[in-house]
Amino acid sequence: MSDLLAARAQMGTSLAFHIIFASLGVGLPLLMCLAEGLALWRHDATWMMLARRWAKGSAILFAIGAVSGTILSFELGLLWPTFMQFSGAIIGLPFALEGFAFFLEAIFLGLYLYGWDRLSPRAHWLCSFPIWISGLISAWFVVSANSWMNTPVGFEIVHGKVTGINPLEAMLNPSTPYETTHMILACYVATGFGTAAVYAVALLRGKRTDYYRKGLLLAMAMGAIAIPLQIVSGDANARFLETSQPAKLAAMEGVFHTENGAPLEIGGLADPTTGKVYYALEIPYGLSFLLDGDPNSKVIGLDAFSPDDQPNPLPVHSSFDGMVASGFFALFVGIVFWALYFWRKRRTPEQRVLLWGVALAGPLSFLAIELGWMVTELGRQPWVIYGILRTSDAATTAPGINISFLVFSCIYVVLAVTLIWLLLRLARSPLPKVELDKDAFVVEEEEESVEA
Amino acid sequence: MNLAYITLAVLWLAVIAYAVLGGADFGGGVWDLFASGPHAKQQRHLVDEAIGPVWEANHVWLIFLIVGLFTAFPLAFSVLSITLFVPFTLALVGIVLRGAAFVFHLHAPGASRTRAIWGRVFSAASAITPFLLGASAAAIASGQIHASGGHAQTVDWTLWMTPFALTVGAMAVSLCAVLAAIYLTVEAQQARELELLAAFRVRAIIAGAVTAVLGALGLVLAPFQAPLLWNGVLGKALPAVIVTMLVGLGAAASLFLGRYRLARVLIVLETACLLGSWAVAQLPYLIPPDVTISNAASPDVTLIALLVSTAIGAVFLAPSLWLLFRTFKSSKPAPARK
Numbered sequence: 001m002s003d004l005l006a007a008r009a010q011m012g013t014s015l016a017f018h019i020i021f022a023s024l025g026v027g028l029p030l031l032m033c034l035a036e037g038l039a040l041w042r043h044d045a046t047w048m049m050l051a052r053r054w055a056k057g058s059a060i061l062f063a064i065g066a067v068s069g070t071i072l073s074f075e076l077g078l079l080w081p082t083f084m085q086f087s088g089a090i091i092g093l094p095f096a097l098e099g100f101a102f103f104l105e106a107i108f109l110g111l112y113l114y115g116w117d118r119l120s121p122r123a124h125w126l127c128s129f130p131i132w133i134s135g136l137i138s139a140w141f142v143v144s145a146n147s148w149m150n151t152p153v154g155f156e157i158v159h160g161k162v163t164g165i166n167p168l169e170a171m172l173n174p175s176t177p178y179e180t181t182h183m184i185l186a187c188y189v190a191t192g193f194g195t196a197a198v199y200a201v202a203l204l205r206g207k208r209t210d211y212y213r214k215g216l217l218l219a220m221a222m223g224a225i226a227i228p229l230q231i232v233s234g235d236a237n238a239r240f241l242e243t244s245q246p247a248k249l250a251a252m253e254g255v256f257h258t259e260n261g262a263p264l265e266i267g268g269l270a271d272p273t274t275g276k277v278y279y280a281l282e283i284p285y286g287l288s289f290l291l292d293g294d295p296n297s298k299v300i301g302l303d304a305f306s307p308d309d310q311p312n313p314l315p316v317h318s319s320f321d322g323m324v325a326s327g328f329f330a331l332f333v334g335i336v337f338w339a340l341y342f343w344r345k346r347r348t349p350e351q352r353v354l355l356w357g358v359a360l361a362g363p364l365s366f367l368a369i370e371l372g373w374m375v376t377e378l379g380r381q382p383w384v385i386y387g388i389l390r391t392s393d394a395a396t397t398a399p400g401i402n403i404s405f406l407v408f409s410c411i412y413v414v415l416a417v418t419l420i421w422l423l424l425r426l427a428r429s430p431l432p433k434v435e436l437d438k439d440a441f442v443v444e445e446e447e448e449s450v451e452a
Numbered sequence: 453m454n455l456a457y458i459t460l461a462v463l464w465l466a467v468i469a470y471a472v473l474g475g476a477d478f479g480g481g482v483w484d485l486f487a488s489g490p491h492a493k494q495q496r497h498l499v500d501e502a503i504g505p506v507w508e509a510n511h512v513w514l515i516f517l518i519v520g521l522f523t524a525f526p527l528a529f530s531v532l533s534i535t536l537f538v539p540f541t542l543a544l545v546g547i548v549l550r551g552a553a554f555v556f557h558l559h560a561p562g563a564s565r566t567r568a569i570w571g572r573v574f575s576a577a578s579a580i581t582p583f584l585l586g587a588s589a590a591a592i593a594s595g596q597i598h599a600s601g602g603h604a605q606t607v608d609w610t611l612w613m614t615p616f617a618l619t620v621g622a623m624a625v626s627l628c629a630v631l632a633a634i635y636l637t638v639e640a641q642q643a644r645e646l647e648l649l650a651a652f653r654v655r656a657i658i659a660g661a662v663t664a665v666l667g668a669l670g671l672v673l674a675p676f677q678a679p680l681l682w683n684g685v686l687g688k689a690l691p692a693v694i695v696t697m698l699v700g701l702g703a704a705a706s707l708f709l710g711r712y713r714l715a716r717v718l719i720v721l722e723t724a725c726l727l728g729s730w731a732v733a734q735l736p737y738l739i740p741p742d743v744t745i746s747n748a749a750s751p752d753v754t755l756i757a758l759l760v761s762t763a764i765g766a767v768f769l770a771p772s773l774w775l776l777f778r779t780f781k782s783s784k785p786a787p788a789r790k
Contacts, residue, residue, distance in 0.1 A: 056559070059555065059559065060555050060559055063551060063552070063554070063555035064551075064552060064555065066511060066512075066551060067547065067548045067551035067552055068548075069515065070511070070514065070515055070518075070544070070547055070548065070551070071544060071548055073515055073518045073519060074518065074533075074540060074541075074544045076522065077518075077522060077529050077530060077532070077533030078533050078537055078540060078541060078544075081529075081530035081531075081533045081534050082530065084522050084526055084529055084530055084533070085526045085527055085529070085530035086526075087526075088522040088523055088525075088526025088529060088530075088750065089523065089526055089750030089751060089754045090754070092519060092522050092523025092524070092526070092750070092754065092758070093523060093754070093757050093758065093761065095519040095522070095523065096516070096519045096520055096523050096758055096761055096762070097761050097765070098519070099512070099515050099516045099519045099520075099765075100516075100761070100762075100764075100765035100768070100769065102512055102515065103509065103512045103516065103765070103769055104768055104769065104772055106509045106511070106512050107509045107769070107772045107773060107775075107776045108772065110509055110776055110780070111775065111776055111779060114780060115779060118779050118780075119779070130772070163751075165750075165751050165753055165754055166753065167753065167754050167757040168757065396533065396534055396537065397534060398533075398534050398537035398538075399537075399609070400537070400538070404537075404541050407541075407545065408545075411545065411548060411549070415548075415552050418552070418556055418566075418570075419556075421566075422556060422559060426559070
């Protein structure tokens with residue numbers, strides 16, 4: 001493996017791993033906050049049980065997210081020193097701001113997780129707000145940096161030297177509103193459907209109690225509110241790409257030749273060697289219509305770019321369609337679920353087929369995040385900073401990248417296996433017993449047998 | 453005073469915060485490794501209890517440092533990432549394994565074997581990581597990392613394995629151990645665990661003596677392997693070095709006299725002085741001999757943006773941190789558990 005490929009593979013593996021934890025880190029604290037709020041408002045012990053359980057899960061996920069995030073911040077330098085040397089002064093600001101948001105999140109998570117007995121119920125609940133708000137803000141900052149890589153502004157290059165730096169302009173680059181909205185909504189969609197999937201599986205296994213129903217309802221509420229917004233946001237992103245990154249859009253939609261009245265290619269394989277899309281469902285004039293509302297409008301194809309500047313449409317188109325399909329599946333499940341809920345006079349729908357649908361929508365929503373991220377990253381290639389710096393020029397010259405990639409891959413495997421084992425164990429452990437005693441919640445935590 | 457120096461001072465404060473907070477977490481892991489005697493289990497338990505609530509927050513200082521460094525001094529970040537690729541990667545592996553191991557062993561009640569394995573991983577990684585970070589710092593101070601024309605030159609990949617670097621690495625580990633042991637004496641005193649108190653007092657004194665010996669050895673090696681740093685120590689940093697030594701003696705004395713809270717204050721001060729004198733001794737270089745504070749700094753507009761956001765961040769962070777430490781580290785005894 002070449003050093004460049006090894007560096008890209010290591011960065012890709014790290015991000016693919018981290019994005020799951022980061023997304024849950026944005027979504028899960030909001031669920032926790034809502035559940036605890038409902039518990040205090042309705043004096044309901046079941047909601048408190050859910051809040052406690054989600055807090056335990058958050059503790060584990062957050063810790064792993066923190067270490068995988070640390071890996072990334074080091075890797076920016078270890079793998080891409082030239083990129084960081086070029087862009088540190090321009091786009092370091094949102095990273096620093098994200099650091100502060102993350103700091104606040106960590107502080108209040110510490111208070112939240114270890115403060116059940118030390119803070120009043122209301123103070124404890126209030127501690128959950130800075131957690132989800134910081135999570136949301138962190139996501140915004142980090143994604144604004146990624147947006148800058150797609151639409152780099154806030155500097156000038158004069159005689160090969162970077163001058164006229166404006167960090168605020170760089171942070172608020174044209175892509176920022178589109179990308180940040182899409183990613184933040186993705187966090188809520190994935191956390192909502194992902195959590196709902198856990199409770200749907202429990203209900204399918206016959207655990208038909210109030211606890212699992214409430215968990216399912218709250219998670220489905222989050223997912224179902226976020227998914228239609230997400231589809232609207234996705235549409236806005238695609239239209240924006242038409243002007244900002246037409247090469248990426250062409251790769252996403254499998255458009256090889258610039259044409260008027262471009263068809264929409266659904267599915268299929270976009271083969272860059274032949275310049276054709278095979279096995280796709282083709283809707284005539286579909287793409288032109290979707291992008292501009294005019295079936296005869298012009299869509300720029302990959303042939304408008306020199307071969308050196310084209311992304312590979314094969315993975316980009318397939319990832320894009322996979323993401324869109326997952327999104328629409330989740331939308332469908334969400335609509336059916338809530339339609340049945342209200343039609344049946346607010347009874348949790350428990351049809352097996354529907355629960356299976358929810359159980360499937362959870363993993364698919366996370367898959368959509370991975371695929372969407374691949375669309376934006378692979379679609380930007382061969383550039384690391386679009387139009388400015390090529391990925392191949394940004395990689396490190398240090399030796400041993402292959403070994404480093406191997407070592408980190410092993411670490412991720414070990415972490416993932418242990419984490420899944422631990423979360424399954426948590427899911428199987430007896431629920432905390434929460435009772436209401438004169439308006440105060442009395443909790444009997446599961447016995448933690450500490451053996452040597 | 454220009455902006456680059458102010459920014460560096462802010463980042464250096466973060467280095468000190470990471471050393472006294474995150475360093476103590478490393479040290480906690482070292483004592484987990486050396487837990488011995490009939491009370492080994494209680495010793496480990498005290499470490500877990502002390503670290504748990506503040507764990508994530510302590511770790512974030514490192515992330516702040518990294519992003520602050522690449523925002524304010526991108527050239528230094530790039531040069532260090534290339535020339536110290538190996539020790540940084542290994543330290544990163546250590547940080548990751550340690551972070552993961554801590555949660556895994558804390559949240560796997562009952563599963564004693566898994567718990568034990570991750571406990572060992574936690575303590576081993578806790579010892580190795582500060583060693584690598586210390587050795588990397590020594591490699592920077594050695595003045596052998598060359599960068600010209602804004603790029604790292606081909607370098608000697610073994611810079612972090614010289615006798616001087618190994619000594620400084622070992623000293624970093626033992627300093628972390630001292631920090632943790634002294635904090636733990638206060639924790640043990642609050643929990644009225646007298647056997648634990650005695651155990652950690654002895655440990656603090658032993659580790660303190662080891663640190664002093666390694667520090668002396670480092671000073672002996674410095675003229676040969678880090679001449680630039682040595683000149684600084686004898687020159688502009690001399691008062692700071694003397695203060696560092698005096699504070700160290702003070703910390704040892706208060707430990708002997710059983711004044712644990714005072715010892716805690718003094719050891720924090722000691723760490724701050726040590727890192728402060730290193731920074732002063734190395735001025736005006738970030739990475740001697742080619743990368744200086746001014747030639748590596750980002751343009752003023754970036755530094756201003758960073759400093760302003762740091763100030764805004766501090767407005768939110770300071771009360772939050774105060775709340776965190778007041779809730780979990782105040783002198784009020786913890787409510788009875790079990």
